Each structure stands twice: as C-alpha cells, then as structure tokens.
Amino acid sequence: IAGITQAPTSQILAAGRRMTLRCTQDMRHNAMYWYRQDLGLGLRLIHYSNTAGTTGKGEVPDGYSVSRANTDDFPLTLASAVPSQTSVYFCASKNAGPTGELFFGEGSRLTVL
Amino acid sequence: AQSVTQLGSHVSVSEGALVLLRCNYSSSVPPYLFWYVQYPNQGLQLLLKYTTGATLVKGINGFEAEFKKSETSFHLTKPSAHMSDAAEYFCAVSGYSSASKIIFGSGTRLSIRP
Numbered sequence: 001i002a003g004i005t006q007a008p009t010s011q012i013l014a015a016g017r018r019m020t021l022r023c024t025q026d027m028r029h030n031a032m033y034w035y036r037q038d039l040g041l042g043l044r045l046i047h048y049s050n051t052a053g054t055t056g057k058g059e060v061p062d063g064y065s066v067s068r069a070n071t072d073d074f075p076l077t078l079a080s081a082v083p084s085q086t087s088v089y090f091c092a093s094k095n096a097g098p099t100g101e102l103f104f105g106e107g108s109r110l111t112v113l
Numbered sequence: 114a115q116s117v118t119q120l121g122s123h124v125s126v127s128e129g130a131l132v133l134l135r136c137n138y139s140s141s142v143p144p145y146l147f148w149y150v151q152y153p154n155q156g157l158q159l160l161l162k163y164t165t166g167a168t169l170v171k172g173i174n175g176f177e178a179e180f181k182k183s184e185t186s187f188h189l190t191k192p193s194a195h196m197s198d199a200a201e202y203f204c205a206v207s208g209y210s211s212a213s214k215i216i217f218g219s220g221t222r223l224s225i226r227p
Contacts, residue, residue, distance in 0.1 A: 004156075035217070040122060042203060042219035043157075058214065090156055098207045099145050099164045102215060104156030 003027070006091050006105035013081050013112050021076045021108045023091035029103070030096040032074040033058075034066060036087040037107070043090065049074055050096070081112045115140045115206045117218035125224040132176075132191040134221045136204030139185065146187040147205040147215065148178055157203060163187065174198070199225045 007022045025032065030051050035043040035058075045058030049068040063085060065077045074093075078085055089108045094100040120135040138144055145164050149157040161172025168180040174197075178189045187204060204218040 033214070040219060042119075043217040045214055045216065048214055059216075092156075099162065101159045101162070102147075102149070102157070104158070106154075106156050 004091055004093060004103055004105035006089075006108050008108060009106065010109045011111070013078075013110060015081055015083060015112055017081050019078045019081055019110070021078075021089055021091075021110070023074045023076065023105060024072050025074075025091075025093045025103070026072065027093060027103065028071060029093035030071070031094050031100075032068065033092045033102070034064070034074070034076045035090045035092065036060065037090060038087050046076065046089075078110075081110075083112045086110060086112045115144060115208055115216050117204050117206050117216060119202075119204050119218035119221050121221055122219065123222045123224065125226060126194050127226045128196055129193050132189070132194045132198065132223065134189040134202050134204075134223065136178075136187045136189065136218060137185050138187060138204075138206045140206060140208065142208055143182075145207040146178075146180060147207070148172065148176070148187075148189050149203045149205060149217075151201040151203065151220075153200070160189070160202070194223075194225050196225050196227070199223055 004025045033048045034046040044060045047066040049055045052071045091105045092102045116139045118137045147162045148160040150160045151157045163180045171177045176191045207215045
C-alpha cells in the first residue's frame with residue numbers, strides 16, 4: 001500500500017541521547033515535512049524539504065536536524081534529546097505546488113526522560 | 114507571514130445537530146486554505162481545500178467550508194453531526210509559492226453527544 005512509513009512508532013529515550021526518527025515515502029513526492037504535535041499547540045513545522053538535496057527550517061527547528069539524500073527518505077535527528085522534545089512527531093509529503101494535499105504517516109511518539 | 118487561528122479548542126454538539134468549527138487566517142497574499150481531520154491515534158487526512166474559484170467548498174463526509182475574504186475566515190460546517198465525526202480538526206494555510214509551507218492551527222477537538 002502506497003504511503004508514508006514512520007519508525008519507530010513509539011520510543012522512550014533518556015535525556016542526552018541521540019535519536020533518529022525515520023520516514024520513508026513511496027509516492028515519489030517532491031516535498032517532505034516534519035511536524036511535532038503537542039496538546040493545545042496543534043502541529044508545528046520543524047523542518048522541510050522541497051526536493052531531494054535541499055532542506056529548510058520551519059517554526060521550531062532548534063535541537064533537530066534533517067537530511068534529504070534521495071526522494072524517498074527524510075530522517076529527523078535529535079542530536080541530544082531533552083524532555084521538552086517529548087511529543088508526537090509526524091512526517092508528511094506532497095507533490096510540488098502550494099495546493100497539493102499533504103499525506104501523513106501514523107506518527108512517532110517520543111518520550112524523553 | 115501566514116498564520117491560522119482556530120476559535121475553541123473543544124466543541125461539543127449533540128448527534129444530529131449542526132457542526133460549526135471556526136477558522137480565521139492571516140496572510141499577506143491570497144491564501145490556499147485547508148481543513149484536515151485526525152482520528153484517534155492516526156495521522157491527519159485532508160477533509161477539503163480552497164484554492165481558487167467557488168468560495169463554498171465541499172469535502173468528504175458531508176463537511177463543507179466557505180472562504181470569506183472580507184472576514185478572513187474559512188469556517189467548517191456540517192448540517193447534521195454523526196458519532197463518527199468525533200475527531201480533531203485542523204485548519205491550515207499555504208501561500209502561492211510552490212515552496213510555501215503549510216501552517217496549521219492549534220486544532221479543535223469535536224465531541225458528539227448521543
């Protein structure tokens with residue numbers, strides 16, 4: 001089934017540890033995004049990539065990094081996790097253009113202790 | 114810069130009653146507007162979108178929204194609520210550029226009373 005796959009679905013992590021959330025899409029979409037979802041704050045954009053080889057910062061990029069080596073993969077890395085990064089993380093993708101529909105993964109629930 | 118404000122973090126209606134979820138946007142250029150729905154423990158999925166043309170947009174599951182430029186609003190409505198409509202609803206805005214990011218509101222949780 002075509003779509004977005006995120007891994008892991010859930011993870012508990014000690015503060016200070018490094019963590020990479022994986023995201024893979026098989027729809028050949030140009031643009032990919034990482035959002036975090038927190039109660040009362042909705043979805044906030046962390047980083048995005050409009051095409052393979054390029055990335056950009058969103059609303060809340062501090063403490064996170066991304067790479068886009070190819071069209072399909074867009075991993076999100078927390079270099080040194082902190083408790084405020086406890087959240088549900090969603091990866092999304094869409095075709096180029098501002099009117100395209102965003103397709104979301106199932107989310108990765110991360111708890112930093 | 115674009116932004117979205119959703120009025121009411123939680124809305125509760127009776128089954129069969131009108132659903133009205135409010136969204137106001139701020140944009141320096143004519144926006145593209147979206148409503149997404151999130152069912153429990155799932156990702157978001159598109160409900161409807163406004164790009165150009167007719168200002169009344171119909172979506173899935175009987176929902177519709179009207180773009181009102183003078184009021185900078187894009188409220189979501191459904192004439193008769195169903196128990197299966199219970200979910201979190203997000204309004205979102207995007208600019209004209211192909212590089213524009215989609216910015217989401219804080220969400221409104223819709224509960225349906227039997």
